[in-house]
Amino acid sequence: MRNLVAALSGVIFGIGLGVSQMVNPEKVRNFLDVAGTWDPSLAFVMGAAVVVFFLAWRVARQSKQPLFDTHFRWPDKGMALDARLLSGAAIFGVGWGLVGFCPGPAITSLAYFATQSAIFVAAMVAGSWLGGLWAPKARVVDVAA
Amino acid sequence: MTIVNFQPWPALLGGVLIGLSAALLLLLNGRLAGVSSVMGRLLPPTPGDAAWRLWFLGGLVGGGVLWRLFSGQTAADLVFEAGVPLLLVGGLLTGFGTRLANGCTSGHGVCGIGRLSPRSIVATLTFMATAAITVYVSRHVWGA
Numbered sequence: 001m002r003n004l005v006a007a008l009s010g011v012i013f014g015i016g017l018g019v020s021q022m023v024n025p026e027k028v029r030n031f032l033d034v035a036g037t038w039d040p041s042l043a044f045v046m047g048a049a050v051v052v053f054f055l056a057w058r059v060a061r062q063s064k065q066p067l068f069d070t071h072f073r074w075p076d077k078g079m080a081l082d083a084r085l086l087s088g089a090a091i092f093g094v095g096w097g098l099v100g101f102c103p104g105p106a107i108t109s110l111a112y113f114a115t116q117s118a119i120f121v122a123a124m125v126a127g128s129w130l131g132g133l134w135a136p137k138a139r140v141v142d143v144a145a
Numbered sequence: 146m147t148i149v150n151f152q153p154w155p156a157l158l159g160g161v162l163i164g165l166s167a168a169l170l171l172l173l174n175g176r177l178a179g180v181s182s183v184m185g186r187l188l189p190p191t192p193g194d195a196a197w198r199l200w201f202l203g204g205l206v207g208g209g210v211l212w213r214l215f216s217g218q219t220a221a222d223l224v225f226e227a228g229v230p231l232l233l234v235g236g237l238l239t240g241f242g243t244r245l246a247n248g249c250t251s252g253h254g255v256c257g258i259g260r261l262s263p264r265s266i267v268a269t270l271t272f273m274a275t276a277a278i279t280v281y282v283s284r285h286v287w288g289a
Binding site: 005033072088108122131135 | 275
């Protein structure tokens with residue numbers, strides 16, 4: 001059942017990326033191009049997604065456990081706001097700006113069979129793997145909200 | 146500044162769908178829909194923890210297929226300004242950076258901000274800033 005939920009969640013996420021056209025790198029780069037040809041659309045994508053997820057989080061915090069598992073898995077509250085977070089985010093932003101793909105849209109765009117998508121995703125997988133070798137594993141606590 | 150192709154309604158609808166997808170994964174499976182971490186913890190995989198991740202990532206592609214069937218879009222609708230070298234560099238930086246930061250636009254930008262996490266708010270402001278600077282430099286400094 002958990003696998004079915006994960007697949008359904010992925011499908012809905014992918015449709016959302018298609019409807020909003022976050023799968024189109026040019027549209028994403030236009031969102032980032034505040035000084036040039038600015039397309040504010042993607043602020044609405046993120047804003048709407050944050051509001052919906054915020055409500056779900058409020059419900060989750062009132063719940064003992066998710067429907068199909070024994071506990072919620074939250075990132076460790078004790079994780080620091082450290083150089084690793086800042087440098088990682090800064091490096092990711094450069095990659096995002098260069099091409100216009102972040103991980104979700106890049107993977108969904110594989111459905112378009114564009115060679116560029118395959119090249120980007122292959123490099124992204126390699127980069128994530130290298131990052132995992134470079135840095136120790138993130139801690140994830142199982143229970144605390 | 147010129148405002149181009151502003152489509153608030155599809156953007157809002159897409160955002161609601163993404164939020165619902167993340168809500169479903171949280172309330173039913175207790176997991177966060179952060180795409181870079183769903184992927185990253187498959188590299189390498191942990192026994193017993195890999196299947197749902199593959200199902201989710203497969204679903205992302207499946208959602209793209211359904212959207213294409215509905216919209217009639219083709220590969221020509223994806224406009225790439227980056228050539229192969231920049232695709233490789235951009236992909237490497239995206240994979241490496243999101244792994245270090247433990248999150249990307251979905252994990253930090255949607256789920257993290259939705260949970261009012263200070264780390265995620267700072268991470269999102271950081272990657273938004275470096276992404277905007279990168280686009281500015283590539284389009285208006287080098288590209289000018």
